[in-house]
Amino acid sequence: xxxxxxxxxxxxxxxxxxxxxxxTMAGDPNYQASLDTLKGLPGAGxxxxxxxxxxxxxxxxGPSIQKAALRALKGQHTQQKTLEMVREFRREDQDxxxxxxxxxxxxxxxGVERFLKDASEAGIDGLIVVDLPPEHDGELCLPAxxxxxxxxxxxxxxTDDKRLPRVLENTSGFIYYVSVAGVTGxxxxxxxxxxxxxxxxxxxxELPIAVGFGIRSAEQAASIGRFxxxxxxxxxxxxxxxxxxxxxxxxxxxxxxxxELSEGVRHARKATA
Amino acid sequence: xxxxxxxxxxxxxxxxADGFYxxxxxxxxxxxxxxxxLELEEAWEWSRTDEAFRxxxxxxxxxxxxxxxxLYYAERLTEHLGGAKIYFKREDLNHTGAHKINNCIGQILLxxxxxxxxxxxxxxxxxxxxxxxxxxxxxxxxxxxxxxxxDIERQQPNVFRMKLLGAEVIPVESGTGTLKDAMNEALRDxxxxxxxxxxxIGTVAGPHPYPAMVRDFQSxxxxxxxxxxxxxxxxxxxxxxxxxGGGSNAMGLFHPMLDDESVHMIGVEAAGHGIETGEHAxxxxxxEPGVLHGNRTFLLQSVDGQITDAHSVxxxxxxxxxxxxxxxxxxxxxVEYVSITDxxxxxxxxxxxxxxxxxxxxxxxxxLAHLRxxxxxxxxxxxxxxxxxxxxxxxxxxVANWLEQHGDTDKLPNTTVEAAEPGRIDDMQPPxxxxxxxxxxx
Numbered sequence: 106x107x108x109x110x111x112x113x114x115x116x117x118x119x120x121x122x123x124x125x126x127x128x129t130m131a132g133d134p135n136y137q138a139s140l141d142t143l144k145g146l147p148g149a150g151x152x153x154x155x156x157x158x159x160x161x162x163x164x165x166x167g168p169s170i171q172k173a174a175l176r177a178l179k180g181q182h183t184q185q186k187t188l189e190m191v192r193e194f195r196r197e198d199q200d201x202x203x204x205x206x207x208x209x210x211x212x213x214x215x216g217v218e219r220f221l222k223d224a225s226e227a228g229i230d231g232l233i234v235v236d237l238p239p240e241h242d243g244e245l246c247l248p249a250x251x252x253x254x255x256x257x258x259x260x261x262x263x264t265d266d267k268r269l270p271r272v273l274e275n276t277s278g279f280i281y282y283v284s285v286a287g288v289t290g291x292x293x294x295x296x297x298x299x300x301x302x303x304x305x306x307x308x309x310x311e312l313p314i315a316v317g318f319g320i321r322s323a324e325q326a327a328s329i330g331r332f333x334x335x336x337x338x339x340x341x342x343x344x345x346x347x348x349x350x351x352x353x354x355x356x357x358x359x360x361x362x363x364x365e366l367s368e369g370v371r372h373a374r375k376a377t378a
Numbered sequence: 379x380x381x382x383x384x385x386x387x388x389x390x391x392x393x394x395a396d397g398f399y400x401x402x403x404x405x406x407x408x409x410x411x412x413x414x415x416l417e418l419e420e421a422w423e424w425s426r427t428d429e430a431f432r433x434x435x436x437x438x439x440x441x442x443x444x445x446x447x448x449l450y451y452a453e454r455l456t457e458h459l460g461g462a463k464i465y466f467k468r469e470d471l472n473h474t475g476a477h478k479i480n481n482c483i484g485q486i487l488l489x490x491x492x493x494x495x496x497x498x499x500x501x502x503x504x505x506x507x508x509x510x511x512x513x514x515x516x517x518x519x520x521x522x523x524x525x526x527x528x529d530i531e532r533q534q535p536n537v538f539r540m541k542l543l544g545a546e547v548i549p550v551e552s553g554t555g556t557l558k559d560a561m562n563e564a565l566r567d568x569x570x571x572x573x574x575x576x577x578x579i580g581t582v583a584g585p586h587p588y589p590a591m592v593r594d595f596q597s598x599x600x601x602x603x604x605x606x607x608x609x610x611x612x613x614x615x616x617x618x619x620x621x622x623g624g625g626s627n628a629m630g631l632f633h634p635m636l637d638d639e640s641v642h643m644i645g646v647e648a649a650g651h652g653i654e655t656g657e658h659a660x661x662x663x664x665x666e667p668g669v670l671h672g673n674r675t676f677l678l679q680s681v682d683g684q685i686t687d688a689h690s691v692x693x694x695x696x697x698x699x700x701x702x703x704x705x706x707x708x709x710x711x712x713v714e715y716v717s718i719t720d721x722x723x724x725x726x727x728x729x730x731x732x733x734x735x736x737x738x739x740x741x742x743x744x745x746l747a748h749l750r751x752x753x754x755x756x757x758x759x760x761x762x763x764x765x766x767x768x769x770x771x772x773x774x775x776x777v778a779n780w781l782e783q784h785g786d787t788d789k790l791p792n793t794t795v796e797a798a799e800p801g802r803i804d805d806m807q808p809p810x811x812x813x814x815x816x817x818x819x820x
Contacts, residue, residue, distance in 0.1 A: 214683030261410040287570040
């Protein structure tokens with residue numbers, strides 16, 4: 106059974122363009138604004154939505170996403186509310202894939218089986234859990250697969266050819282290539298070096314490859330979208346919320362940037378063909 | 379749930395190949411770090427059996443750290459409490475003033491072996507930061523120490539020491555600015571500088587192999603204690619006691635005797651203002667299993683899995699987790715874990731100064747406080763070893779603040795200090811929230 110993620114990525118491949126994957130934090134700056142932002146993302150051009158599950162100790166995230174998580178938690182956001190947000194979104198949108206991204210402890214505390222059941226019912230398509238390497242596939246990755254939820258793994262510049270098969274083994278949906286060894290929001294590497302890495306990963310897998318970390322502008326999205334199957338933008342969108350004068354302005358700024366990024370991705374292969 | 383088999387090494391055999399002690403431990407880290415963690419594990423496995431490495435390590439332990447540390451009979455404290463015979467394992471007499479350097483010297487030798495040029499570390503009370511800066515200076519490596527902003531304020535002398543030793547001390551403002559936040563920031567540095575950098579973790583926590591590796595380097599404490607006690611008393615001790623933040627000094631003392639069934643072991647956590655207040659650092663007695671900083675262990679956390687802040691008068695115990703091997707020993711009931719409040723620790727701190735002429739670290743004062751509770755009821759042939767994990771010089775400001783807060787001002791250095799008004803004690807804030815210069819009053 107093809108999942109929403111696979112269907113969407115196959116459709117875009119047929120259109121010969123990369124997917125735009127957006128990351129925003131559930132509950133940032135509050136539940137309603139975060140839901141409004143979420144609902145407007147597909148219309149603004151997001152093809153796949155990553156929704157962050159806030160955690161107090163996001164070890165792999167830079168300051169922007171750390172602060173977003175703390176804003177959400179300050180507003181009493183919970184795992185339950187993240188799932189509720191997706192249920193509300195699904196009432197209006199049955200097609201856009203949603204991937205939850207975060208750290209293991211809030212899922213572990215919720216209870217893995219209970220979480221997978223609730224996530225599946227809410228209409229969640231995939232999970233990215235930063236601190237669960239393949240060595241711990243038994244914890245969540247394999248149970249998620251049984252529940253019909255894609256477990257999307259990160260590959261990084263330190264993932265060499267020897268390790269890649271292990272990383273890819275139980276990955277489904279797509280593989281997320283973290284283009285720099287560093288935290289989210291770090292400076293982007295050159296498109297040339299990213300392309301070399303993508304070529305290396307393609308030799309090991311048929312899975313679509315998304316590229317993220319350090320992509321902030323339509324130009325960058327276009328340059329990566331030339332060769333990647335999907336382009337992920339997170340910290341730049343979070344910054345729109347952080348620096349907005351009002352909650353509504355934050356939502357509008359996110360949607361405006363997503364429209365620009367979407368244009369970039371849509372024209373990537375045409376402009377340089 | 380335990381996979382431990384019933385052999386002669388029933389309790390000391392862990393971890394398994396995946397870094398687990400029963401359900402606890404593991405390698406819960408971002409993919410970027412995994413290759414390095416595996417490389418480190420290889421280096422550690424090599425170091426455990428390599429004869430030349432062992433000789434080199436022992437040389438530095440003897441000539442640089444000053445080992446073996448004495449096993450000291452605390453005669454006046456024994457008389458005062460009127461029960462068990464009390465010994466202190468004097469880790470406070472190590473170079474840099476605490477047990478921390480035992481681990482640092484081991485890890486930096488590994489770092490050198492792995493060709494790393496840059497050392498990073500987190501620190502709470504600053505003792506691990508000082509020990510790390512010390513060995514980095516000794517081996518000519520670049521050193522960056524992450525320290526919570528709150529801790530920097532309450533441990534100024536150690537910040538100065540680290541800087542003198544050539545380390546860069548980076549204040550961490552995120553979270554509550556204490557040890558866990560410093561660890562987050564060190565992990566972020568490591569992810570960013572993974573090729574050049576060795577992360578020198580200071581306690582028996584973090585992803586495998588750190589808990590086992592740090593334990594191995596600290597186990598010199600327990601091995602010496604065992605030998606020294608056999609020499610002095612002709613038998614093993616009856617009870618071992620140690621304070622626990624992450625738990626490295628306790629693990630070092632306990633591990634070589636875990637399979638000696640007659641030896642009772644007590645780990646003392648920090649109860650802060652009292653476990654019932656929710657403001658404490660007692661992960662085993664007041665926490666739940668969860669995953670943080672690369673391992674599954676008992677954590678202070680909300681029902682939604684968010685990590686909550688630890689509170690303790692002692693910066694070295696102010697951590698919302700505990701080493702995974704302790705979590706396992708707790709569920710196996712091999713070690714008894716108790717907790718001591720800030721005020722009990724301060725009282726024991728004063729008693730040790732006055733009776734033994736030893737100013738203990740506030741961390742060690744927690745185990746002293748539990749000792750006061752149990753020693754009087756034990757027979758005079760009951761041998762207790764308390765790990766004097768560090769000296770208290772670094773805690774002068776914290777103790778002075780605490781005494782001032784509690785109107786106990788007769789020993790404070792500045793005579794302008796006035797006794798607190800009655801009633802002020804109850805609405806006192808945690809000492810680190812009101813870190814003021816000694817001698818000032820509001």
